[in-house]
Amino acid sequence: MNILVVGLSHKTAPVAIRERVAFAPTAMEKPLHEMRALPAINEAVIVSTCNRVELYATSNDPDAGIHQLKQFFAGYHGLSLEELESHIYDYQGIDAIRHVFRVASSLDSMVIGEPQILGQIKTSYGYAVDFKTVGLILNRFLHKAFSVAKRVRTETNIAGNAVSVSFAAVELARKIFGTLEGKTVLLIGAGEMCELAARHFLNNGASSILVTNRTLARAEKLAEEFGGRALPFEEFTEHLHQVDIVLTSTGAPNFILSESKVQEVIRKRKNKPMFFIDIAVPRDIDPKVNKIDNVYLYDVDDLQGVIQANLKERQKEARKAEQLIEQEILQFHGWISSLEVKPTIVQLRRRLQEIQQGELEKTFSNLKELGAKEKKAIEALTNAIINKVLHRPTTVLKNGYGEEPGDNFVDAVRVLFDLPALTEDNELRSLEGSGD
Amino acid sequence: MNVLFFKITLLLYFASTILYLINVISRRDGAGRFGFRILAGGFAIHCITLVTRYVESGYAPLANLHESLSFFAWTLIGIFLLVELRYRMAVLGAFICSLALVVMIISGIVPKQVEELNPVLDSWWLPVHVTLAFLGNAIFAVSFGAAVMYLIQERMLKSKKFTSWYHRLPSLDALDDLNYKCLTFGFPAMTMGIISGAVWAESAWGTYWSWDPKQTWALITWFLYAALLHGRLNVGWRGRKAAILAIIGFLCLLFTYLGVNFLLSGQHSFDALRGM
Numbered sequence: 001m002n003i004l005v006v007g008l009s010h011k012t013a014p015v016a017i018r019e020r021v022a023f024a025p026t027a028m029e030k031p032l033h034e035m036r037a038l039p040a041i042n043e044a045v046i047v048s049t050c051n052r053v054e055l056y057a058t059s060n061d062p063d064a065g066i067h068q069l070k071q072f073f074a075g076y077h078g079l080s081l082e083e084l085e086s087h088i089y090d091y092q093g094i095d096a097i098r099h100v101f102r103v104a105s106s107l108d109s110m111v112i113g114e115p116q117i118l119g120q121i122k123t124s125y126g127y128a129v130d131f132k133t134v135g136l137i138l139n140r141f142l143h144k145a146f147s148v149a150k151r152v153r154t155e156t157n158i159a160g161n162a163v164s165v166s167f168a169a170v171e172l173a174r175k176i177f178g179t180l181e182g183k184t185v186l187l188i189g190a191g192e193m194c195e196l197a198a199r200h201f202l203n204n205g206a207s208s209i210l211v212t213n214r215t216l217a218r219a220e221k222l223a224e225e226f227g228g229r230a231l232p233f234e235e236f237t238e239h240l241h242q243v244d245i246v247l248t249s250t251g252a253p254n255f256i257l258s259e260s261k262v263q264e265v266i267r268k269r270k271n272k273p274m275f276f277i278d279i280a281v282p283r284d285i286d287p288k289v290n291k292i293d294n295v296y297l298y299d300v301d302d303l304q305g306v307i308q309a310n311l312k313e314r315q316k317e318a319r320k321a322e323q324l325i326e327q328e329i330l331q332f333h334g335w336i337s338s339l340e341v342k343p344t345i346v347q348l349r350r351r352l353q354e355i356q357q358g359e360l361e362k363t364f365s366n367l368k369e370l371g372a373k374e375k376k377a378i379e380a381l382t383n384a385i386i387n388k389v390l391h392r393p394t395t396v397l398k399n400g401y402g403e404e405p406g407d408n409f410v411d412a413v414r415v416l417f418d419l420p421a422l423t424e425d426n427e428l429r430s431l432e433g434s435g436d
Numbered sequence: 437m438n439v440l441f442f443k444i445t446l447l448l449y450f451a452s453t454i455l456y457l458i459n460v461i462s463r464r465d466g467a468g469r470f471g472f473r474i475l476a477g478g479f480a481i482h483c484i485t486l487v488t489r490y491v492e493s494g495y496a497p498l499a500n501l502h503e504s505l506s507f508f509a510w511t512l513i514g515i516f517l518l519v520e521l522r523y524r525m526a527v528l529g530a531f532i533c534s535l536a537l538v539v540m541i542i543s544g545i546v547p548k549q550v551e552e553l554n555p556v557l558d559s560w561w562l563p564v565h566v567t568l569a570f571l572g573n574a575i576f577a578v579s580f581g582a583a584v585m586y587l588i589q590e591r592m593l594k595s596k597k598f599t600s601w602y603h604r605l606p607s608l609d610a611l612d613d614l615n616y617k618c619l620t621f622g623f624p625a626m627t628m629g630i631i632s633g634a635v636w637a638e639s640a641w642g643t644y645w646s647w648d649p650k651q652t653w654a655l656i657t658w659f660l661y662a663a664l665l666h667g668r669l670n671v672g673w674r675g676r677k678a679a680i681l682a683i684i685g686f687l688c689l690l691f692t693y694l695g696v697n698f699l700l701s702g703q704h705s706f707d708a709l710r711g712m
Contacts, residue, residue, distance in 0.1 A: 157603075160603075174607060175589070175593060175607050175608065176593065176608050179609075270672030271672045273608065273675065293675060293677065294675045294676070296594065298596070305596055305598070309602065
């Protein structure tokens, strides 16, 4: 049994291609069933996001499976395979496992560490569960991918540092103030980015918000939205000393805050630190303000610089994540490999023989008076029991039961008889060799 | 016996220093947590070291250079363990542990044998005076570490050039707060250290204050910290200015503790460095 991946992503295909092969989330039943019905395919999951479209499948014949998946991928969207061929990648076995673990852990994302992809894969998996196109292997595989992603998220700092302007502002504020609790934010002017940042500050603990705008009505409306207080634009500087964080984005052609004004305010605050975020272009605050002790002024470019630094940090963390994923791959691959019928039968027989040997030794050491002949008879007896007990499970594993193929019982047998997963390929081969 | 315990302590401090450094460099918090435990263990052994030395020598082990340095390291680690419980700063751990380790290594190099106690030192004032003085020293060492970290972090936030330190250092507020707390605890300890020294001097030498170089420098240091405390409480000094003063204060304090002994002579010399 082999895991297969066929797909394309932002790394291999432009949006013009990606949009043509996307699967609509409202109509997943048809493609999932068609994919599942491909002759070489046993299980099917379709992941379709704006940055990637991927098919996950299992197959007993990986090469044929991949070919059929590619045909299906192009054909379903009315495209020819030639058009897509150069954009499509395909993986099988360990490489397929690695790919899905990396995607789920957001190592393959456009912005490394972004959190959406995991949710998107979970949703895609949900469709496959609803339409019953997944079985034992993909079930286990995707749950494993989710737990790997969670491990990566908790054990590395991959999602730790902000990579958007508004989050970067919140993070900087934390570096200055420690906590945002009890801090007051002043929002000057309006603008999407500014409002978003204000919202982030409130969500992260800032306790109150003041809003000012050249049109007071606009300020009042925003203040109401944020549960804050509106100030007339002419008066806002009088309240500046009560404010810890200032967000500004007005359309003013000149500076609305001068160095001397801020100096006066900071003196009034007894040097309690202030953080100014100037998102306006042209800028609202005199850049010299940054020179004042205990005052920190960031404009849009400065925040971009922080984001770049954070992205670099994420890349470092991604390297840790890759190591972690490699360990998990080995483990999972061991499980998949042990799902083969032949080695399972061999292991099962060995297991019973171990028990037999142990029990025989115990019995013989207790009954010293037994002769060679009796011993032989007892051994033959226990052998016969083992063969009788094993007959049925072996037949079912080999030939299946009714409609169900023997593969489906492998996992149950392994659990019932506590057979250890195989971790090494050569161990597996040795079992396969002796099985015939 | 106390020397054996001393060596174990040294080893454990070494291990926790390495662990804290690993924590800072590779940002594995697990290493720091482990380091904290090892350090706590080392501190416990250190306590035993001091007690056995007390038992073996018959006087509070604060008389010669070896004992003095070992005790200084003990107060450093003790104070840091308290701070770590509340602030969790791996970088501070790396700094304080390294400092304590260096102090311990020097203490391990100088002669360790128990000597006949100088009759002047044979007084209950010895442990009182030295403990208070070293408590102040250790607290101010922590504040020095916090101040250096503050300046690095502040520099980065101002210049907007972010190195990997940005992610490793605590917030400015936490560092400034730690700096202030250290001052409020360290200053009284230091003050009482100086007063207890004066009272002891009166009973030992017949005069409260003899302008011994150690006393003079202690007084200079005291004035520096007094100015800082005053500035913080009444003038609203904080952040950068306060950090710079804390650094100057500590350098002055280091000179009082060690520099005076090496460069100037007076009543506070250690016999181990005869002439110092």
